[in-house]
Amino acid sequence: MVAAFAAAAALAQATQLVGEVRVEIHGNAATVRWNTDVPTGTRLKISPSALVREPTDRAPTTEHAITVEGLQPNVSYTATVGTARLWLGSKNFSLTDSAAARPPASPATIEPVVAKPPPPARTTWGNIASLPDHFARHGRDFGAKNADDYARMAWEFLQRAKAEGLPAKQDETGVFRVFDPGSGAFAAYNRDQTTKTFFKPGSRDYFARQPGRSIDLKAWK
Amino acid sequence: MKHTCPVCGYPDLQEAPRSERSGGSYEICPSCGFQFGVTDDDQGVSYEQWHEAWRAGGMKWSSQQTKPANWDPRTQITRAAGLRKKKR
Numbered sequence: 021m022v023a024a025f026a027a028a029a030a031l032a033q034a035t036q037l038v039g040e041v042r043v044e045i046h047g048n049a050a051t052v053r054w055n056t057d058v059p060t061g062t063r064l065k066i067s068p069s070a071l072v073r074e075p076t077d078r079a080p081t082t083e084h085a086i087t088v089e090g091l092q093p094n095v096s097y098t099a100t101v102g103t104a105r106l107w108l109g110s111k112n113f114s115l116t117d118s119a120a121a122r123p124p125a126s127p128a129t130i131e132p133v134v135a136k137p138p139p140p141a142r143t144t145w146g147n148i149a150s151l152p153d154h155f156a157r158h159g160r161d162f163g164a165k166n167a168d169d170y171a172r173m174a175w176e177f178l179q180r181a182k183a184e185g186l187p188a189k190q191d192e193t194g195v196f197r198v199f200d201p202g203s204g205a206f207a208a209y210n211r212d213q214t215t216k217t218f219f220k221p222g223s224r225d226y227f228a229r230q231p232g233r234s235i236d237l238k239a240w241k
Numbered sequence: 242m243k244h245t246c247p248v249c250g251y252p253d254l255q256e257a258p259r260s261e262r263s264g265g266s267y268e269i270c271p272s273c274g275f276q277f278g279v280t281d282d283d284q285g286v287s288y289e290q291w292h293e294a295w296r297a298g299g300m301k302w303s304s305q306q307t308k309p310a311n312w313d314p315r316t317q318i319t320r321a322a323g324l325r326k327k328k329r
Contacts, residue, residue, distance in 0.1 A: 154269065223284075
């Protein structure tokens, strides 16, 4: 018993703050963050409100954060942080304290994730001179705005077909056809994956009547 | 190698309109507008039916591509008639 108490005391003695206590203000709330050199419990006291927060559902950690709400403007608060047994340090702040209110500077600007644009139609459509005619005839099947838009849709259809493994078949010359039973879209592509045509057939068994053997587009790179 | 449209006789198709190994070419004839493998296989329109309709409509250039300076539909249709005759 004495030995256990001595060990716990030694652990408490060894626990130290790493860096400063940080306070981030969000409206009338504040998030207090701090780090410890060894995993410990988490406890926060806010004075003068006499609020003590000690999450019970949190495992010992070295990265601590607690948010308190309902703080009043123009009041000087002290955030005292610690483990279950020991107070380690404190930080004064108020809701009007701009220094405390400012969150730590982000180390890098986060750029929005932008999908890679599809290649231009001249590289995805097999016979580029014929594209306006295919668009004029079939563009409305997909609500395409113009020939480039239509060509892009045909290219995207192939990418989706590869990702989802839509029904496809390839004939002896390398031409392959793809069909989406859900939307009724059909496309034919040359061996080099440029588009031959893209439309929605009116006959139900059109794809089944096309030449070629079934292929697994998911296996294609 | 250029190919001739069996519907209207246009002599400059990029692909054979139809082959045993690959079916219809999906090419749209810029002259008469027939799409091989679609107008016939999907819509059920025969070469003859399309030819007659195109002829009745005044044999107009169908494509948004520029019409060749020497394009002559009357000369073409004679050629097309010969092609369709061969197929029978």
